[in-house]
Amino acid sequence: DTGVSQDPRHKITKRGQNVTFRCDPISEHNRLYWYRQTLGQGPEFLTYFQNEAQLEKSRLLSDRFSAERPKGSFSTLEIQRTEQGDSAMYLCASSLIRTSGDNEQFFGPGTRLTVL
Amino acid sequence: AQRVTQPEKLLSVFKGAPVELKCNYSYSGSPELFWYVQYSRQRLQLLLRHISRESIKGFTADLNKGETSFHLKKPFAQEEDSAMYYCALSRVHGAGSYQLTFGKGTKLSVIP
Numbered sequence: 001d002t003g004v005s006q007d008p009r010h011k012i013t014k015r016g017q018n019v020t021f022r023c024d025p026i027s028e029h030n031r032l033y034w035y036r037q038t039l040g041q042g043p044e045f046l047t048y049f050q051n052e053a054q055l056e057k058s059r060l061l062s063d064r065f066s067a068e069r070p071k072g073s074f075s076t077l078e079i080q081r082t083e084q085g086d087s088a089m090y091l092c093a094s095s096l097i098r099t100s101g102d103n104e105q106f107f108g109p110g111t112r113l114t115v116l
Numbered sequence: 117a118q119r120v121t122q123p124e125k126l127l128s129v130f131k132g133a134p135v136e137l138k139c140n141y142s143y144s145g146s147p148e149l150f151w152y153v154q155y156s157r158q159r160l161q162l163l164l165r166h167i168s169r170e171s172i173k174g175f176t177a178d179l180n181k182g183e184t185s186f187h188l189k190k191p192f193a194q195e196e197d198s199a200m201y202y203c204a205l206s207r208v209h210g211a212g213s214y215q216l217t218f219g220k221g222t223k224l225s226v227i228p
Contacts, residue, residue: 042218107160
């Protein structure tokens with residue numbers, strides 16, 4: 001499967017614990033996005049990388065959240081001191097910059113986080 | 117601020133009936149509009165985008181800048197169209213992240 005992959009697919013944790021998710025984008029895609037989706041809502045933008053640089057962060061991304069893309073390939077999203085309100089589906093997407101301005105984002109299957 | 121509104125959470129139609137999923141947006145510039153679809157137990161995937169002006173799986177969507185709408189239409193619904201549909205927008209090419217702003221989604225149920 002050459003699509004976007006995410007690991008783990010499900011994570012259950014206790015409040016106060018730290019969690020880390022991984023996203024592997026489509027090979028050679030230089031843009032990588034993180035979104036969060038809660039029940040009954042559409043995905044909401046969290047942050048994005050162009051290659052290894054984190055260029056934009058949403059105000060939804062509190063200081064407990066940190067994301068990295070160290071070599072411009074896979075990315076990690078860490079949540080420290082998890083809260084019950086962090087329970088959501090975390091989606092990763094990737095895209096390739098084109099001179100045409102094409103912006104099709106390809107989504108991964110998501111990581112479902114449940115904070116008890 | 118950019119916003120996407122999908123007024124219907126659930127839309128049920130009979131097989132063979134026409135379908136229209138509504139989407140309205142607010143954006144200060146010139147946006148690019150998309151429809152994404154999520155079938156049961158599958159990942160979110162692009163259905164169509166306004167700049168391509170394509171018909172995908174019989175679906176079409178026309179950007180109406182005057183009414184700031186991008187409604188999704190299909191003349192004859194099929195059972196396999198049952199899915200969650202999300203309207204989304206991003207800025208047109210240029211500097212920036214192209215982050216997508218999504219609506220809350222409409223669940224389409226096609227009744228056999």
